[in-house]
Amino acid sequence: MDRIAEQAWEWHLAGKGAALATVVETWGSAPRRVGAMLAVSGDGDLAGSVSGGCVEGAVVTEAFDALETGKSTILTYGVSDDDAFAVGLACGGTIRILLQPVGFDAGIPVDTLTALCAARAARTPVAHVVDTEGWTSHTAGAEDFPDRFRADRSGFEDETTFVAIHNPPLRMVVVGAVHISQALVPMARMAGYDPLIVDPRPAFATPERFPGEDVRDAYPDEVLDGLLDSRTALVLLTHDPKIDDPALEMGLRSDAFYIGALGSTRTHAKRVQRLTDKGFSDSQIARIHAPVGLDIGAAGPAEIAIATIAQITQVLRKGA
Numbered sequence: 001m002d003r004i005a006e007q008a009w010e011w012h013l014a015g016k017g018a019a020l021a022t023v024v025e026t027w028g029s030a031p032r033r034v035g036a037m038l039a040v041s042g043d044g045d046l047a048g049s050v051s052g053g054c055v056e057g058a059v060v061t062e063a064f065d066a067l068e069t070g071k072s073t074i075l076t077y078g079v080s081d082d083d084a085f086a087v088g089l090a091c092g093g094t095i096r097i098l099l100q101p102v103g104f105d106a107g108i109p110v111d112t113l114t115a116l117c118a119a120r121a122a123r124t125p126v127a128h129v130v131d132t133e134g135w136t137s138h139t140a141g142a143e144d145f146p147d148r149f150r151a152d153r154s155g156f157e158d159e160t161t162f163v164a165i166h167n168p169p170l171r172m173v174v175v176g177a178v179h180i181s182q183a184l185v186p187m188a189r190m191a192g193y194d195p196l197i198v199d200p201r202p203a204f205a206t207p208e209r210f211p212g213e214d215v216r217d218a219y220p221d222e223v224l225d226g227l228l229d230s231r232t233a234l235v236l237l238t239h240d241p242k243i244d245d246p247a248l249e250m251g252l253r254s255d256a257f258y259i260g261a262l263g264s265t266r267t268h269a270k271r272v273q274r275l276t277d278k279g280f281s282d283s284q285i286a287r288i289h290a291p292v293g294l295d296i297g298a299a300g301p302a303e304i305a306i307a308t309i310a311q312i313t314q315v316l317r318k319g320a
Contacts, residue, residue, distance in 0.1 A: 004048035005120065005166075008039035009113050012102040017042030019063040020108060023050050024074065024155075024162050025096040035154030035164050042067055050097055051077075062099055070104035072135045098130065098162060106135040115139045116166065123168035123229055125149050133160040142230070151317055168231045169194055172312070175220050175247045176237035177204035180262070183305035184235065185213055191309060193233070198223050200243060220247035228254035233312045235292060236261040245274060252284045258315045260292035260308060287320070 011018035021038040032050055039047040040063035050059060055077045062075055075097045101107035116139055119126035125142040142149040145163055154165045170193045174181045177199035185195045197215045199205040205217040216223050224247060228234060234251040236244040251259045268290040275285050293307030
């Protein structure tokens with residue numbers, strides 16, 4: 001997770017002064033999406049970006065003014081084709097940026113920024129809600145804007161209410177360091193997940209099979225306590241109940257947004273019976289996607305990995 005909000009908070013506490021700039025609207029193929037942030041200190045230090053370089057200089061000047069007046073504002077910039085091309089775009093357009101000085105009632109109050117940073121540190125989904133008419137702001141939870149949180153979509157809720165979504169980074173826990181995992185993990189990383197591979201079999205759980213990744217030679221119940229939150233996908237690929245079932249039971253008791261398990265219809269029926277015998281309800285068991293992945297007729301590890309990452313994306317963006 002970026003530390004842009006945290007950096008603004010630290011600069012303010014250090015007495016430097018700070019302002020937060022947030023993209024609220026932009027042209028179609030912008031280098032920074034709505035919700036992207038730039039922190040500016042009273043000394044001119046920068047953290048983050050709102051345009052990839054097109055308008056940062058102008059925003060810094062406006063930030064100094066906002067720290068003098070203590071008032072928020074929305075800045076609108078027309079970006080020329082030449083400026084857009086300089087940051088990798090084919091054409092220009094318009095970008096609108098919300099600028100809030102930290103520590104002011106008409107900016108972002110310290111209590112609000114503190115609550116925002118605390119939620120981010122705890123991997124708790126949090127929204128920063130700003131009334132751009134009266135310049136009040138507060139934090140809200142995932143239950144207040146479920147569609148926005150699921151889609152990671154900041155934006156205007158109405159003409160004056162801007163909602164900035166702060167979701168924890170995505171995580172994928174893969175139980176079973178098998179061939180499918182070797183195809184799935186690189187795809188997961190490219191899709192924005194932080195993968196964790198867990199397998200108690202030393203021959204499988206090796207750094208050589210997963211270069212640069214976090215690989216744990218352990219049983220899932222030795223590793224996963226506290227890791228399966230609402231931004232985590234759990235994928236079970238070993239076919240071995242001694243390994244998969246402990247992770248599955250932890251997943252069903254957690255807020256993990258996706259749980260998928262490899263295996264045939266017959267294998268899943270046996271899995272359902274074991275879980276039923278352990279007291280899990282039908283609604284809990286129904287959270288399991290099995291066989292894992294979208295039904296695209298996948299054959300071989302790479303295609304199964306494609307089907308799996310596609311299904312995880314579908315659940316993340318559209319719901320179970």
